[in-house]
Amino acid sequence: MIKKADILQSVTFQNRFGGQGEIAVKQLLSGDEFCGKGRLFAHNVISPGSSIGLHQHQGDFETYYILKGEGIADDNGVKTPIKAGDVLYTKNGESHSLENTGSENLELIALVLFA
Amino acid sequence: MIKKADILQSVTFQNRFGGQGEIAVKQLLSGDEFCGKGRLFAHNVISPGSSIGLHQHQGDFETYYILKGEGIADDNGVKTPIKAGDVLYTKNGESHSLENTGSENLELIALVLFA
Numbered sequence: 001m002i003k004k005a006d007i008l009q010s011v012t013f014q015n016r017f018g019g020q021g022e023i024a025v026k027q028l029l030s031g032d033e034f035c036g037k038g039r040l041f042a043h044n045v046i047s048p049g050s051s052i053g054l055h056q057h058q059g060d061f062e063t064y065y066i067l068k069g070e071g072i073a074d075d076n077g078v079k080t081p082i083k084a085g086d087v088l089y090t091k092n093g094e095s096h097s098l099e100n101t102g103s104e105n106l107e108l109i110a111l112v113l114f115a
Numbered sequence: 116m117i118k119k120a121d122i123l124q125s126v127t128f129q130n131r132f133g134g135q136g137e138i139a140v141k142q143l144l145s146g147d148e149f150c151g152k153g154r155l156f157a158h159n160v161i162s163p164g165s166s167i168g169l170h171q172h173q174g175d176f177e178t179y180y181i182l183k184g185e186g187i188a189d190d191n192g193v194k195t196p197i198k199a200g201d202v203l204y205t206k207n208g209e210s211h212s213l214e215n216t217g218s219e220n221l222e223l224i225a226l227v228l229f230a
Contacts, residue, residue, distance in 0.1 A: 001190065001203075001204045001205075001206075002188060002190055002195050002197065002201060002202070002203050002204075003201065003202040003204065004200075004201055005198070005199065005200025005201050006200075008200065008202065028178065028180050028202050029178060029202075029204070033178075033204060034228070035176065035207075035228065035229075035230055037152040037153065037228045037229065038152065038228070041178065041180075041226060043180070061150065063143065063144060063148075063156065065143050065156075065158070065224070067182065073117060075116065075117055080117050082117065083120070084120065085119075085120025085121075085123065086117060086118065086119055086120050087117065087118040087123065087143050087144075088116075088117050089116045089117075089118065089144070089148060090116075091116075092150075109180070109224055111156060111226065113149070113150065113152045113153070113228075114150075114152065115150055
């Protein structure tokens with residue numbers, strides 16, 4: 001099955017997980033399409049100055065793959081600069097956040113699978 | 116855990132699944148990191164004129180999310196032009212192929228989860 005780009009809608013969230021500003025989330029798969037293995041496979045866009053707030057994963061784990069832009073990731077309390085090509089892997093029970101500290105959009109693929 | 120871009124290596128395959136030319140596959144997660152839910156989460160680059168040959172998925176399912184470039188996808192025998200932002204979803208038991216028919220690299224995220 002092919003889903004053309006123009007039918008995939010982004011949903012905008014304000015202050016996601018207590019973060020700043022806004023983030024646009026474009027889900028690539030619907031719930032049934034995960035066959036019970038996960039719940040999110042998305043192309044996310046974080047505006048300059050915006051962030052995904054610190055949150056803990058419980059019962060699942062998440063991978064961020066940075067496509068464009070730059071920012072600061074909080075990986076279990078350790079803050080590290082990130083940019084295109086970097087991967088942030090957050091296990092079940094761990095916490096992370098991501099802030100766009102650059103002047104362009106910070107774009108990433110987010111994948112949440114069940115632990 | 117953060118994996119910086121410069122430690123993630125691409126592996127180049129020739130004539131992947133009987134296709135033409137070469138494809139570079141950069142795995143974003145290692146085997147254990149899938150927690151048994153899948154086996155591939157990768158950034159793939161298909162050179163102009165190259166292709167991933169037609170192949171059937173058995174016991175798993177794959178999603179391609181096109182990042183850049185353009186090509187022709189074969190989705191269970193139906194050929195469709197694809198470009199950045201399109202999603203090709205191939206269920207367990209289904210077949211697909213992907214050919215770069217453009218003049219620039221065709222880049223995509225590939226996700227294989229177990230059915």
